[in-house]
Amino acid sequence: MRILIDECLPTRCRTWFPGHTVETVEFRGWKGVLNGALLARAVEAGFEVLLTADRQMVRQHDFSNLPLAVVVTPGNRLSILNSLRGTIVAAVECATPGDTIEVLGPRIADETLDGSETAS
Template structure:
């Protein structure tokens, strides 16, 4: 399973997902790409897109994309605030549905 971390997430969070292939938006050369185009690019190479953008599911028609979205909701997007959510993400990764957003919060 391939995971893509949004550019607003510290790349060090990738270490929290052992056994998965994890890339970041900047590593893919997609920094600055708008969400709709980003999801279209991501669905070709990734299974799950992880973001902190709470508005993504309202701004995009997620069912048209063949990628699952996980929205992390923490007090900030700092690594220290996101790391505690990683175990919850790992617990649901096999159950997320492509074309839908799943919220993981504190």
């Protein structure tokens, strides 16, 4: 499976998926690319799953006709993500094209709606 990790997530999440091809948005040189263009590039590059914390992406785009699944984490704090690692990995591994899967977990008060953290 080819997995793309969005720039809003810690790059160390890429190590969670042994046996899969995992790249980050930053590694691909796509940092700062807007969601619609990012999705188009991910599809064109043959990614099967996009892992992101950007909940707005899910509200703004219809994934049902894309050959790509999107898995949304409940934020981007590594401490929270680590506690949900098994759930996130399972969601990614069971995702099929067109799926949108939101992993449930605690919402952190100092996170913005797109999943990025605010400076505190």
